[in-house]
Amino acid sequence: MKTLAIAVVHYPKAKRITLVMDNYNTHSASAFYETFIPKEAKRLWDRFEFVFTPKYGSWFNMAEIELNVLNFH
Numbered sequence: 001m002k003t004l005a006i007a008v009v010h011y012p013k014a015k016r017i018t019l020v021m022d023n024y025n026t027h028s029a030s031a032f033y034e035t036f037i038p039k040e041a042k043r044l045w046d047r048f049e050f051v052f053t054p055k056y057g058s059w060f061n062m063a064e065i066e067l068n069v070l071n072f073h
Contacts, residue, residue, distance in 0.1 A: 007047055018049045 011017055032041035 004044065007044055015047070016049055017047055018051060020051045020053065022053050 006017060006019070007014075029041075029045055032045050035041070036044065
């Protein structure tokens with residue numbers, strides 16, 4: 001699970017990690033509890049702040065434009 005690598009490998013000392021994610025149905029607390037034992041699932045879930053993108057795609061065009069501008073400077 002990528003979130004485990006983010007929490008344990010990349011940011012082990014972070015108390016709170018913000019992830020911007022789409023509204024895919026696997027991005028939920030139940031996915032943590034299906035993957036980890038309850039105590040570990042709760043510990044990981046509490047470290048993450050999930051910011052979900054809108055279900056419509058217009059946000060993506062704006063983000064893509066901004067990233068392209070940053071890549072060319």
